[in-house]
Amino acid sequence: QVKLVESGGGSVQPGGSLRLSCAASGFTLDYRYIAWFRQAPGKEREAVSCIGRNGGMVYYGGPVSGRTAISRDNANNTVYLQMNSLKPEDTAVYYCASQARACTANYGDYVFWGQGTQVTVSS
16 A cells, blocks of 8 residues: 655744654655645645656755755655744645646646645744
8 A cells, every 4th residue: 555654744943943744655756856845724636846757856846945855765765844934924834746747836736645744833
């Protein structure tokens, strides 16, 4: 059974950091493009970052630009999203997703999704 499971979310103060994890089971991440999206209440799901099969990284422009780093650990079948200098507007549910074709910002292109992990930034 193909499954993506996010973890690492939580509540942090502004300026804090979090590292989110996306662990895959039922398939190997090596040959997949893995993206992180986020969705705040009342807003559309937006792409944050994506990592390609060869490790190439894509950071989508927007509020989180310059404050995130995506990486993958193929041995552990896990992709990470490091987020720094967090702001209240970063509060959202963060999802990881997978597709076989390319890194894209369109959530409709992704086939497999995790259940999401909540990130709350508040003082």
